[in-house]
Amino acid sequence: MIMGIFCMCIFQMRIRKMAPKILQLLQEWTETFPYDFRDERMMRSLKELTQRMASGDELYRKVVHQMIQVLIRKLTTLSQYEEALVKVNATATDRLTVLKAKPQAIQRDMLSVCNDPFTVAQQLTHIELERMSYIGPEEFIQAFEKKDPLDNDKVFDHKKARNLEAYVEWFNRLSFMVATEICMPVKKKQRARVIEFFIDVARECFNIGNFNSLMAIISGMNMSPVSRLKKTWSKVKTAKFDILEHQMDPSSNFYNYRTAFRGATQRSRTANSTREKIVIPFFSLLIKDIYFLNEGCSNRMQNGHVNFEKFWEMAKQVSEFMVWKKVECPFEKDRKILQYLLTAPVFSEDTLCLASYDSEGPENNMEKDRWKSLRYVPSPGWCLYVCTRGSAPMRQNLSHYSRLV
Known part of the structure; x- marks a missing residue:
């Protein structure tokens, strides 16, 4: 019995000695990778460990309580965001169903909702920054991880790159929406007007630093059903579009885009205003870069040592994204435009x-x-x-x- 008490005292002394470092690690973990704790077993393990550390120490108890509360708020906010996405998608589906059932319920077009390219570009930036803000750094790794078929541990089975996938889906929706808006009008003159409008929206996105919306708009215009409309394009002043296409030219591994993007990131670092801090990358290319870095470099070197250079480079790219996603959008929200951009029915291919x-x-x-x-x-x-x-x-x-x- 005496030996048991003695061992317990030794254990508690060791815990108190190690507690500051363990607590610092847990704080950094829950702050940087909060989505790891969506699994109940992870959260339970965290609470059990922190309770041991906090027992008998009022200071640690307060710090632990605050850490847990902050984590719970983050996870609650994430759940609310994901529920909101489901509702937005459901609304878009409902509008499509209504339109099919009631031919007289003709949908409005973008120009009838807002004919100011700068305002539309601002609202697109709102959507981009919001979707970016909910992507966790671990999602980049989980998107490419290969599960060992012999590994029966299901602790992380719930983990999916849901917010990352939702962001990619938004890019696709915007591209198809642009193509739909162009193909919908019957008159050639109106189609040309819509094309010129979205060219101006794309240019404003470029000026803001919103490269993802810029590329989505260009992609929509380059879809075959749009690009083949030669008579329509003959009515369009394409000089501005040619410049934008040049900036996003995929040749030489998107050299022009990467040059422009480096300029935007440099501007962001030295910015005096929130607007100048906005940097929204062409997301699919960022994913591609991380993917090839992950696949093209071995986790271990020939001598068996961990390839720290690979993981450092991956961490660098993800860390930069984490900085970009924290920027608050400085533009005023327009609910009507946002609702249209997010829920307007779009044509299939x-x-x-x-x-x-x-x-x-x-x-x-x-x-x-x-x-x-x-x-x-x-x-x-x-x-x-x-x-x-x-x-x-x-x-x-x-x-x-x-x-x-």
Whole structure:
């Protein structure tokens, strides 16, 4: 019994001696990687360890309590954000369903909601910074990790790069929304006006430092259903678009973009205003860089030592992203524009092709075959296409469309 008490005293003395360093480690862990503790077992282990450290020491007890409360607030905020994303996606789906069921409920277009490119670019920046802010640094690693088939430990099975994936999905949505806005109008003059509008939005995104929205807009304009509209493009003043395309040219591993982006990051470091601090990278390229760094370099060197250079470089890139995502958006929110950008129904790729061919007919055999296959095998987005482009006086051959619907 005496020996047991003695051992317990020795253990408590060691705990008190090590407690400051352990507590510092836990504080850094919960602050930098809070998503690790979404698993109940991780949170339970954290509480058990901190309770041992805090027993009999009022100072440690207060520090531990504060640390746990901050962590819980972060995890609660994350859950609320993810629930909000689900609601936004559900709203977009509901609007699409309503549009299919009620052809008279024609959706508004972007220009009717806001015709100021700078304001739209500001609202896009709001969305970008919000989505960035919820991406945890561990998600970059989890996105590429290869699970050992012999590893039965399911502690981290719940971990998914959910917020990272949601951000990539936003890029795709914006690209398809731009293409939809361009392909929707029946008149060539109106399509040209929409193209010029989004060119101006893209230019404002570039000036702000929002390279992700910039690239999404360019990608939407370069989609085949849009790029093939030669008669429409002939009405567009393309000088500004050519400059933007040059900046985002993928040749030489995006050399022009990387040069411009380095300039933006330098401006951010020396910024005197919040607006100048904004740096939003072309996210898919950042992911690609980290992926190839992870895949192209071994975790261990030939002598068996850990390849610290690889992990240092990965940590450097992720750490830079963590700085960029903390910037507060200085622009005033416009709920109406944000709602439209996030929930407006968009055409599928097949439906975009239908709208494109209907605006400017197929020019070669390949396009003709594609057009025929789409006309006689309606896609799920066909009804949306009929609703948005089929209202009088938009189309003359509605009888054919109605048979297909």
